[in-house]
Each structure stands twice: as C-alpha cells, then as structure tokens.
Amino acid sequence: MKRKGLKWVCMLGMIAGLTSCGIDEPKMTQSSFETMTVEKSDIELPYKFSARMKGQNDVTVTPQVSGQLMKICVAEGQQVKKGQTLFIIDSRNAQLELEAAQANLQAAQAQENSAKLEYESNKNLFDKKIVSSYMLNNSENAYKQAQATVAQARAAVNRAKVNLGFCTITASVSGIIGEIPVRAGDQVSPLTQLTILSGNTSMYAEISVTEAIIEAMVKEGVKATEVEKQLSHLPDATFIMKSGTEYPHKGRVASLTGVVNSATGSLTAKVSFPNPDGHLYSGIQGTVVMNFAEKGLIVIPQYAVVRLQDKAIVYKVKADSTATAIDVTTEDTGNGKDFIITSGLNPGDKIVTTGANNVTEGQKVLFPQAETSK
DSSP: OOOHHHHHHHHHHHHHHHHTTTOOOOOOOOOOOOOEOOOOOEEEEEEEEEEEEEETOOOEEESSSSSEEEEOOTTTTOOEOOOEEEEEEOHHHHHHHHHHHHHHHHHHHHHHHHHHHHHHHHHHHHHHHHHHHHHHHHHHHHHHHHHHHHHHHHHHHHHHHHHHTEEEEESSSSSEEEEOOTTHHHHHTTTTEEEEEOOOOOEEEEEEEEEHHHHHSSSSSOGEEEEEEETTSSSOOEEEEEEBBOOSSSEEEEEEEEEETTTEEEEEEEEEETTTTTOOOOEEEEEEEEEEEEEEEEEEEGGEEEEEEEEEEEEEEEEEEEEEEEEEEEEOOOSSSSEEEEEEETTOEEOOOOTTTGGTTTOOOOOOOHHHOO
16 A cells, blocks of 8 residues: 555655746748749830741642543652642543644745745846746735745644643642642633642741731841841741641741731731651641840749739749739739739849748748748
C-alpha cells in the first residue's frame, strides 16, 4: 500500500517538474509576400493573323478547243511536273483540219509557182517590147496575190497544228492537282474548268492587316519606292495549322496591297512560305504569327493581377509595407505569362506578385527580417 502511494507521488512530481520548465507552444510566424519593383522593359509581342494558303502559281486548267474528253492522265492530289500530260481531248477533228490546211497550202504553193512563171515570162517579153506594161502589171499582181494566198494557207496550217496540240493538255507549272469535276467521255469547251493546278513549290498565306499594324510594320514617312525595302526588314513569320502544329519553315512578307478595303478597313498582305516537301496545300487555313519588338513597356506577371468582376487590380506596397489596391488596365502579351500595364502603375512602384490573391486592403505584406526570425 505504501509502494502504490509512492508511485503516485513520483508521477505528480514529474508533472510538476515539466510544468516548471516552461515549455512554450509553437508561435505563428508571419512571412513576407513576394514583391517586385516595376520597371520599363523591351519585349517581343506576337501578332496573330488568320490566313488561307494559296499557291504562288495556282492555274485554272481549261481546254483551248472543244471536243470529247478521251483520257484523264492524273488523279486528284497528285504531284505533277511542268510539261506533264494531264488530259487528252479527241484529236480526230483537229487532225482532219490540219490535213485540209496542208492540202490547201500545197494548192496555194502550186498556184504561186504558176503565177511566178507567168510573171517572169511577161517580164522577159516586156523587155523585148512584145507585151504591154498592162499585161506585165497584171501578171505581177497575180503573183503577189498568189504569194499572199500561200502565206494565209501556211498560217492556217500552223493554226491547225496549234489546235491539234491543244488536244493534249499539259501542266504549265509543277504542283498539285486539285479537284477534277469532269470524267472521261464528257464534252468540254474553253468554258469548262478541268481542274486547278496549284504550283506549290512556294506558297502564299494571305492575311488582312489593319492600318495601325501597317504603321507598326512600315515606318512613318517611308516612300512608296522604299516600301519593298522596308518589308525585307520585317521579322520572319510562323504558320500555325488548325491542329496547332507549327509549320517548320519560316515565311517572309512578300507584298502589301496599296489600297484599303472599304468594307473591312484593312489591307491584304502576302506572306511567302517555302514548301520543299509539299506539306502545304492551297486552301488550308491557319494562323500566321509575327513577333514585333516593343520598347519601354511596363510588363508584370499575370499572377500579380487580381480580377474582381470587370476590374483588374494590382496591390501596390506603400512606404509602411501595407498593400493598397490599384486599378490597372492591361493588354495581353500573347506569351501566356505576362500582362502589359497601360495605366495605373509607374516605374519604381513596388507591387505584390506571388500571393496577390490572398492580400486584403491595408494588410502588411513586408516584414523586417529580424521580426520574421523571432
């Protein structure tokens, strides 16, 4: 019984001893928010334009003669070379016309020879004063008329040969065959569109640009004769396909129309892209991206901006280390990380960055090192 009492006394003594040591509970330490000092900087801003690709040498293929389409020698989407046969039209009528023209030429040449002999004979007789000048002049005129008839017949032969050649339609440029809306056996004429041949060794992306962007692209005061030189100094362009894939070859602004579209208030620019592998096709759509350097802008991280309904707020750090909300206007840089501040902040201002969403008006956001270490 005594041992049991002694045990309780010892336990009470231990509890009292621990209490006398004065062990403190952990204290909450206040930490500073991350801040930055606002400065002006130079950045590159991406300008994005909706674009549609077009071959630099897109050719509408139509026949030059009428007739029955005998053979289609290519398929839609096929890559062809300049001079390659595309379509063949029935050439029998053209062949007959050529043969008839050649026969007429032979007859005209025979008539010319007879007129020549007659003229030379009368000339000799005239020199001997056997025939009158009237007969000599008539024979000379007949000879000249025969020569003209031969020239006409020879032109008819050449025209018939050309028409015969038109029955075989060849590629005027290297490129890709587009849609073929006709079939073998159809009757075709010069009004019939057989296909569109897209010369795709290089491609144009047509974009619409506003006058404001043109002013950024072309320096103010540049003469019309110097615009081409100015365009050569513009940055490279990137083509982003609708799938989000970036085309590996860079493009250059090749031309700029000098007339503003009255309906859209914009101008059309053509950006040339090399197409050595044939991956670009006429008609495909995407986005052309060009990066332009901008100087002297206030740029801050997007997470430093707090959105409250239709307002954009940045917390500015005052001299007493407390935060105050400042309304700002922003523009997107296009890089997904930063905003451009167009009003509300000045160089030298200190603002809260990381943790801005957790700041309240008047809250102290900076603490001395000595205080935070206590």
